[in-house]
Amino acid sequence: xxxxxxxxxxxxxxxxxxxxxxxxxxxxxxxxxxxxxxxxxxxxxxxxxxxxxxxxxxxxxxxxxxxxxxxxxxxxxxxxxxxxxxxxxxxxxxxxxxxxxxxxxxxxxxxxxxxxxxxxxxxxxxxxxxxxxxxxxxxxxxxxxxxxxxxxxxxxxxxxxxxxxxxxxxxxxxxxxxxxxxxxxxxxxxxxxxxxxxxxxxxxxxxxxxxxxxxxxxxxxxxxxxxxxxxxxxxxxxxxxxxxxxxxxxxxxxxxxxxxxxxxxxxxxxxxxxxxxxxxxxxxxxxxxxxxxxxxxxxxxxxxxxxxxxxxxxxxxxxxxxxxxxxxxxxxxxxxxxxxxxxxxxxxxxxxxxxxxxxxxxx
Numbered sequence: 328x329x330x331x332x333x334x335x336x337x338x339x340x341x342x343x344x345x346x347x348x349x350x351x352x353x354x355x356x357x358x359x360x361x362x363x364x365x366x367x368x369x370x371x372x373x374x375x376x377x378x379x380x381x382x383x384x385x386x387x388x389x390x391x392x393x394x395x396x397x398x399x400x401x402x403x404x405x406x407x408x409x410x411x412x413x414x415x416x417x418x419x420x421x422x423x424x425x426x427x428x429x430x431x432x433x434x435x436x437x438x439x440x441x442x443x444x445x446x447x448x449x450x451x452x453x454x455x456x457x458x459x460x461x462x463x464x465x466x467x468x469x470x471x472x473x474x475x476x477x478x479x480x481x482x483x484x485x486x487x488x489x490x491x492x493x494x495x496x497x498x499x500x501x502x503x504x505x506x507x508x509x510x511x512x513x514x515x516x517x518x519x520x521x522x523x524x525x526x527x528x529x530x531x532x533x534x535x536x537x538x539x540x541x542x543x544x545x546x547x548x549x550x551x552x553x554x555x556x557x558x559x560x561x562x563x564x565x566x567x568x569x570x571x572x573x574x575x576x577x578x579x580x581x582x583x584x585x586x587x588x589x590x591x592x593x594x595x596x597x598x599x600x601x602x603x604x605x606x607x608x609x610x611x612x613x614x615x616x617x618x619x620x621x622x623x624x625x626x627x628x629x630x631x632x633x634x635x636x637x638x639x640x641x642x643x644x645x646x647x648x649x650x651x652x653x654x655x656x657x658x659x660x661x662x663x664x665x666x667x668x669x670x671x672x673x674x675x676x677x678x679x680x681x682x683x684x685x686x687x688x689x690x
Contacts (some may be wrong), residue, residue, distance in 0.1 A: 352403075353410055360411040369596055370411045374403050409440050417462035417470055421446050421455035427567035428545035433497045433590040434465040447542065449478050453486050456593055463492070464593040470499070471587045473525040479591070481635055483678055484607055491605060491679025493592035500586070501527050503577040504548055504568045509557040511576045518547035519562035522588075523581075524677070527562050530580040538562075548573055591679070601630070601681040604661070605651045608668065608675040612645050619671050620648075626666040629654045656680050 363370065376537050384393055412418040420437075421444040422430040434443055444461050446452045455461040467476045483489065501523050505514060517524075517531060517538045524531070524538045531538055541547040544563035551561040552571040560576060561567075568575055610616035624631050633651040638644075654661055656677060668675045 333347075333521050336634040350680060350685045353407070356407045356410055359407075360414045363411070364415050366447065369599060370408050370415070372415065372599070374600070376401075381405065402584045412462065413440070415650035418442055419444055419455075419461045421452045421464040423447070423449050423452050423466065424543035425545045426544040426589050427548065427564070427570040428496065429499060429564060429588060429592065430465055430467060430543070431545065432564065432566060433467075433495055433588075436497070437465060437493070437495055437590075437592065438463070449476075449482055453482050453489060453593070456489060456595060457486060459595070462594065465495075466591055466593065467522075467588050468494070468591045469589040470522055470526070471589075473522045475635060476522070477637060480635065480649060481640075483593075483649075484637065485640070487676065488595060489593050490595070490597040490677075491681060492596070492598040493681045494603075494679075494683065495590045495592070496587050497590060498580065498586070499526070499588050500564065500579050501562050501581040502529075502542075502547055502565055502568065502575045503527075503560050503580055504551065504571075504573040505560045505576045506551065506555065506557050507572065507574055509560070509574070513557045514560045515558040516575065517562060518550055519559050520544050520547065523547075523562045526581040529582040530577070545570075597677070598680040600655065600657060601679075602655065603651060603653055603679075603681055603683065604656045604677055605633075605649065606668075606675060606678040607647060607649055607678045609639065609645075609647045616671070617648070618653055619670060623664060623667050623671060624650070624652065627660050627667075629660070629664065 360370070362368070380397060380400050384396060386616055387393060387396050418438075418441050420441040422428070422434045423446050424430050425445055428441075431443060431445075433452070434441065444455055446455060449466060452461075452464040452466055456464045466479045468479055469475050484493070503511070503514070514536060515536075517536050518541050519527075519538065520543045521540045523544050524540065541550065544561065545567050547561035548563040548567045548571045551559050552573055560574070562580065565575060565578070567573075608620065610620060621631070621634075629652040631650055631652055633649070635649040636646040637649070639647050655676070656665075665675070665677070
């Protein structure tokens, strides 16, 4: 037996042993899931997972393998979380649109083993989560080129029992899709979501192509595929082209080369920890009130990465505000800030607690 065969035989034997150990570990994970369900505990316990990584690294004799073993342990715990959500029936995730939409692509990246629930509207995603039919919802929140998805922020404000538990940035590459056999010169009309149309405005203007809005990019592609008209095209992803049997007539047509859409994950349960948190608040409609809030945030030492204002429902020309702050809500500084804002604001609530490394935590 040569050295290669001997090494492979050793690997095969280790794999045989690991298969049995994997089954035993996942059986214990199932018991952990049942305990969490009975005691109302979240699936993700970031503190516990950090302890597991540290404890297992201490057992490693060959310290050169530490970074690889860290990745192995983290992936193993990610699989455990996915299995727990399946055992508990929390593996259903809602999104707006149809298969192939950017929201669906973000969902599959965040929750690779989830059962996806398509919804016709953003409001439908909130309803699925609020009713408990879905454990999570994935929604577009902001685009680096076209700006806010205001309707989603308004829904966050309206649904007081819904929290943002993760954010995920998805690079967006828009493409002009047409029927097989069609050429760019055949196109006379384009369909897509208003955001995708805005992102591709320069390209459309260069060809004098009119655009009509659809609920999302995948629906636009589906409409073109089913229409059978070579003069019609859709703006959508390359993945959507493959899904609906279309071809890419022009690639990367979005004007902004660094075009990214930020998605949020919503849930009925607030995350226990994260390196950022967001607030929704209202203040009395008087001079200097908003400045007092901003001053309090700065004095508490929190970097405000984002601030947005939206019309307050039912109150003409008054507004509610959204801010995103860098820091942890479980710190003394955050608790003191929230107490102070409670005395300054008419209303204030924590909308979300999350980390920018959301993809890793949710998997």
